[in-house]
Amino acid sequence: xxxxxxxxxxxxxxxxxxxxxxxxxxxxxxxxxxxxxxxxxxxxxxxxxxxxxxxxxxxxxxxxxxxxxxxxxxxxxxxxxxxxxxxxxxxxxxxxxxxxxxxxxxxxxxx
Amino acid sequence: xxxxxxxxxxxxxxxxxxxxxxxxxxxxxxxxxxxxxxxxxxxxxxxxxxxxxxxxxxxxxxxxxxxxxxxxxxxxxxxxxxxxxxxxxxxxxxxxxxxxxxxxxxxxxxxxxxxxxx
Numbered sequence: 001x002x003x004x005x006x007x008x009x010x011x012x013x014x015x016x017x018x019x020x021x022x023x024x025x026x027x028x029x030x031x032x033x034x035x036x037x038x039x040x041x042x043x044x045x046x047x048x049x050x051x052x053x054x055x056x057x058x059x060x061x062x063x064x065x066x067x068x069x070x071x072x073x074x075x076x077x078x079x080x081x082x083x084x085x086x087x088x089x090x091x092x093x094x095x096x097x098x099x100x101x102x103x104x105x106x107x108x109x110x111x
Numbered sequence: 112x113x114x115x116x117x118x119x120x121x122x123x124x125x126x127x128x129x130x131x132x133x134x135x136x137x138x139x140x141x142x143x144x145x146x147x148x149x150x151x152x153x154x155x156x157x158x159x160x161x162x163x164x165x166x167x168x169x170x171x172x173x174x175x176x177x178x179x180x181x182x183x184x185x186x187x188x189x190x191x192x193x194x195x196x197x198x199x200x201x202x203x204x205x206x207x208x209x210x211x212x213x214x215x216x217x218x219x220x221x222x223x224x225x226x227x228x229x
Contacts (some may be wrong), residue, residue: 009211042156043204045220046217087153101152103152103153
């Protein structure tokens with residue numbers, strides 16, 4: 001699985017959009033980008049995934065660059081409950097392989 | 112629908128004692144995972160089950176760790192004897208498994224068991 005690089009920490013004001021970047025310059029053609037987050041004292045929670053098109057669901061939007069070497073997770077209206085560690089993971093979708101977590105980005109939403 | 116259930120949430124033991132963690136996956140999920148999460152780090156896979164078969168246990172320290180998934184549903188992870196360095200959060204996850212779900216083969220995690228070895 002391709003390696004990802006994320007900033008260790010970010011801050012965002014409540015009500016603003018939080019934009020979390022992820023670099024995955026060695027991504028292969030069949031690898032998807034997945035985002036999970038982990039709120040304090042909880043297990044990781046799936047947010048969204050995509051291959052090459054932008055994706056949106058009720059939690060967030062995922063923007064993947066045309067060359068697929070980087071992506072951005074967007075939380076459109078961040079709330080205090082969005083404070084968590086956000087993990088960007090790249091993997092092939094086939095089978096049930098393990099998730100390889102990096103250090104993630106610790107996002108703090110400030111009131 | 113109930114998510115992945117783990118128990119206990121917290122466990123404190125003295126070194127050299129045995130300890131066991133239990134996991135009940137989401138109903139219908141064939142694949143079950145045990146992850147270890149050290150403080151400040153992302154989770155790392157210990158073992159993966161497809162039904163009752165352990166298909167990836169390469170990261171499981173087999174001298175002291177063991178796991179089972181009888182009947183392909185619930186699973187137990189055991190440490191005997193525990194060492195100070197085993198203090199961590201032990202996470203269980205489940206997914207539909209195999210090629211059935213493709214890119215949507217999402218892993219769902221339990222809240223974890225926080226182990227403290229004194």
